Amino acid sequence: MTTATTTDVEPALRLPPAKLFIGGEWVDAEGGTFTSENPATEQSLCEVAAASAADADRAVAAAQEALDGAWGKTSPRDRGKILWRIADALEARTEEFGRVETADNGKPIFESRYVDVPAAIDALRYFAGWADKIHGDTLAVQGPFSMAYTLREPMGVVAAITPWNFPIIQAMWKIAPALACGNAVVHKPASNTPLTALKFAELATEAGLPPGALNVVPGRGSQVGRRLVEHPGVAKISFTGSTEVGRGLMKDAADTIKRVTLELGGKSPNIVFADADLDAAVKGAYNGIFYGKGEVCAAGSRLFVEKRAHDEMLEKLIARTSRLVPGDPQHPKTRLGALVSKEQRESVLGYVETGREEGAEVAHGGRAADVDGKGYFMEPTILTGVDNQMKVAQEEIFGPVLVAIPFEEPEEAVSLANESIFGLAAGVWTRDIGKAHSVAARIKAGTVWINQYNWYDSGAPFGGYKQSGFGRELGSAALDYYTESKTVWVGK
Ligand code: NAD
Numbered sequence: 001m002t003t004a005t006t007t008d009v010e011p012a013l014r015l016p017p018a019k020l021f022i023g024g025e026w027v028d029a030e031g032g033t034f035t036s037e038n039p040a041t042e043q044s045l046c047e048v049a050a051a052s053a054a055d056a057d058r059a060v061a062a063a064q065e066a067l068d069g070a071w072g073k074t075s076p077r078d079r080g081k082i083l084w085r086i087a088d089a090l091e092a093r094t095e096e097f098g099r100v101e102t103a104d105n106g107k108p109i110f111e112s113r114y115v116d117v118p119a120a121i122d123a124l125r126y127f128a129g130w131a132d133k134i135h136g137d138t139l140a141v142q143g144p145f146s147m148a149y150t151l152r153e154p155m156g157v158v159a160a161i162t163p164w165n166f167p168i169i170q171a172m173w174k175i176a177p178a179l180a181c182g183n184a185v186v187h188k189p190a191s192n193t194p195l196t197a198l199k200f201a202e203l204a205t206e207a208g209l210p211p212g213a214l215n216v217v218p219g220r221g222s223q224v225g226r227r228l229v230e231h232p233g234v235a236k237i238s239f240t241g242s243t244e245v246g247r248g249l250m251k252d253a254a255d256t257i258k259r260v261t262l263e264l265g266g267k268s269p270n271i272v273f274a275d276a277d278l279d280a281a282v283k284g285a286y287n288g289i290f291y292g293k294g295e296v297c298a299a300g301s302r303l304f305v306e307k308r309a310h311d312e313m314l315e316k317l318i319a320r321t322s323r324l325v326p327g328d329p330q331h332p333k334t335r336l337g338a339l340v341s342k343e344q345r346e347s348v349l350g351y352v353e354t355g356r357e358e359g360a361e362v363a364h365g366g367r368a369a370d371v372d373g374k375g376y377f378m379e380p381t382i383l384t385g386v387d388n389q390m391k392v393a394q395e396e397i398f399g400p401v402l403v404a405i406p407f408e409e410p411e412e413a414v415s416l417a418n419e420s421i422f423g424l425a426a427g428v429w430t431r432d433i434g435k436a437h438s439v440a441a442r443i444k445a446g447t448v449w450i451n452q453y454n455w456y457d458s459g460a461p462f463g464g465y466k467q468s469g470f471g472r473e474l475g476s477a478a479l480d481y482y483t484e485s486k487t488v489w490v491g492k
Contacts, residue, residue, distance in 0.1 A: 013100050016198035018047040020055055020218070023062035024211025026202075030055050031219055036195060039106035040329050040338040040375040048194050051217035053227035056186070059215040060233045063157040063184035066212030071184055074210065080131030082208050083180060087124035089207040090117065090200070097196055101168055102329045104195045106338035106376065107292060109330050119456065120172040123474070126458035127176035134181060134479055136486075145492035152483040154182035155259060156235035159228035161221070161249075162197070163241045164190035164340050165295040165398075170263075171197050173462075173473045174238045175214060181482040186234070187216045188225050190241075192340050194218035221245065229253050238481070239263065240297075243396075243422070243467050261471025261481050263297070263463060265396040266424030269417035270300030270453060271439065273410070274309035276429035280451065282316045285402070288427060288453040290324060290380050293339055294348075294400035297468075298425035300453050302393055303404045304413050310406045317404075318364045318382060326369045326377040338375040339399060345376040348399030352381060355392040360403065361385040388416045396422070410435060414442045423465030427453040446472070 018033045019026035029049035036045045051059070066072065074082070090097065098112035107116070136150030160174035171187060178185050189197035194216075201216045217224050229237055229252045236259040239249055243264040253260045270288050272281045288300025305313045329337035339345040345368065352366045365379030378400060386393050386403040393403050407413045417426060425447040428439045440448040446463045449455060456462065461475035471481050 013045070013103055014096055014199070015046045015100065016195060016202070018049050020049045020051055020059070021198055021201040021216040022055075022059045023065070023215065024205050029219070031223070034191065036104060037341070038103050039340055040371070040377075042374050042376075045103055045195070048198075048218050051219035051224040053223055055219070056217055056224045056227040056231065059186045059217045060157055060228070060231050062212040062215050063186050064233055066184045066210055067154075067156060069212070070210035071213040072182070076132040076134065076182070079180060079182060080128045083124050083128035083131065083176060086204045086207040086209060087121045087128065089203050090124065091121050093203065094118070094121075097168065097199065099330065100199065101193075101196050102337070104193045105164060105167060106329050106340055108334040108337045110332060110335065111292065116166060116169050119458075120168045123169075123172040123176045123458045126474075127180035130177070130476070130479060131180040134483065139487070141489075146489060148487055148489045151486045151488060153486055155482060155484055156183060157233055158183045158185050158236045158238060158482065159231075159234045160185055160187045161225050161228065161237065161239045161241065162187070162189050164192035165292065165297070167193040168196040168200065170240050171200065174240075177473075177478040178238070178482050179209075179213060181479060183236075183482055184212060185214045186228060187214065188221070188228060189216065189218055191218060191220065226252060229258065230255065232256055235259060236482070237261075238471075243469075246469060259481075261473075262469035263471070263473060264424075264467060264469035265398075265422060266297045266299070266464070266468050267302060267394065267396050267420050267422045268298055268300050268425040268427070268445065269302045269304055269420075269443070270427035271304045271413045271417060271429065272306065272309065272313060273430040273432070273435065274306040275431050276309070277431065277451070278309060278313055278316065281429040282313060282320060284427060284429065284451075284453040285313075285317055286320050289402040290321070290336060290400050291454055293337055295340060295344070295398050296454070298447065298454065300425075300427050301397060301402060302388070302417075303402055304407050304416055305404060306413070307406045307408050310404075314363065314382070314384060314404060321364050321380050321382060324380045326371055326379070328371065336380060336400065338371075338377050340376070342376055344399065345378055348378060348397055348401060351392055351395070351397045351399070352383070352401060355383045355386070355390065355403070358390040358392065359385065359387075360390065360392060363404075365400075388419055394420065410439060414439055418442075418444050421467040424468035425449070
């Protein structure tokens with residue numbers, strides 16, 4: 001691990017070397033290096049190794065070697081112990097990992113320190129507990145001398161491909177269950193945010209994970225990512241990212257009939273009825289869109305408010321939002337950091353412009369924000385006068401931009417909510433418990449929050465309906481996606 005000094009953050013961040021992590025050690029990449037930038041300062045953080053397709057092949061070979069060797073021979077209970085030790089090691093370095101995550105992504109240290117790293121630790125511990133409880137069944141088969149049972153076996157080499165918005169969380173939602181089930185992992189982190197993934201692989205090895213059980217190969221999705229998807233030695237792809245890339249990935253995976261799980265984009269409805277606790281709903285709507293800079297797959301980016309509460313709700317929401325000012329993400333009081341990159345901010349600002357052209361009103365924000373003259377900051381933004389058919393109501397903006405749409409009846413709210421290609425999450429705010437459950441049942445989404453928003457737990461499955469993907473992460477449901485079931489028949 002090299003120690004690099006940044007001019008913007010003291011003490012120095014502990015950044016990984018410009019190497020790949022393969023077979024339990026740092027190795028040079030054939031693909032050269034690329035620069036990781038701090039989006040809050042526009043300064044380079046460090047050089048990162050860029051894996052080539054051949055490097056991806058090396059990582060797959062190292063993972064297979066681990067399965068054929070020490071890792072494959074590790075008992076389920078010992079796998080659990082190792083995962084638990086990794087969690088302890090990460091917990092001891094929460095601050096360090098949090099600061100690097102914030103420098104790489106631009107998210108407030110408040111989030112990295114108190115949510116992202118702890119959630120990653122929690123996923124490790126949750127799946128550590130499962131490692132020795134994954135088993136098949138004995139089956140009540142017919143026939144005088146027959147019996148049959150099922151085994152649940154690891155799939156083999158799992159390629160985890162992750163996005164930039166929650167780097168260490170997304171990584172751990174894949175790595176922890178994959179390892180608990182006895183697979184070996186090749187992780188391809190997003191190019192914008194590869195640093196905690198590299199640091200984590202070293203930490204895991206130091207904590208006792210056998211070499212090759214986890215390998216990390218940053219690089220271009222179209223090269224190293226694609227190679228992993230097409231590689232015949234990779235049994236399964238666990239992908240989180242955009243619907244567009246997921247669509248192509250599914251096609252690429254078809255040639256080898258690869259197991260695939262896809263956690264994709266969203267445009268989640270947050271529905272507020274007039275009988276709700278409006279102050280709680282305001283807080284929920286605010287956190288639903290501005291937490292994580294709105295770069296959140298499940299962001300409550302479409303706010304539907306019952307007409308008779310609409311103006312009061314919007315007034316309160318705008319008042320609260322006007323106190324949210326972007327600032328230095330490493331400052332403990334900052335609650336809105338920098339967007340992940342220049343391109344991302346341009347794209348988000350472009351959507352605000354599109355909204356204006358479509359006839360929406362910018363009720364708050366809408367512009368780039370100035371924080372000491374540098375960084376990709378943006379004002380928290382609320383668009384009103386929006387129609388659900390507008391581009392800003394249908395496409396994932398992936399930034400701190402909320403569109404507000406009024407409705408009259410519960411039926412209308414449900415059909416507007418479901419008028420979307422996405423189905424990742426939704427929120428419902430009402431004091432009427434019957435209405436809450438009825439609406440939750442009719443919304444086509446993998447997660448529905450009633451009178452809360454953006455809550456997660458390692459024990460609660462998460463994933464999409466429709467073009468938000470398929471498969472589930474977290475909970476016991478995740479184990480099905482990292483194991484194969486084998487039926488064994490026994491004659492006399
Ligand atoms: P992205 O789709 O551009 O990239 C995701 C990952 O895929 C990156 O590591 C990228 O390098 C890689 N990749 C790109 N092209 C590839 C290819 N052809 N083959 C294999 N890999 C390839 O997404 P992003 O911009 O990093 O992240 C934002 C997106 O992720 C948003 O759409 C967001 O909704 C989604 N997301 C979904 C969830 C969820 O759980 N559903 C969670 C977080 C983010």
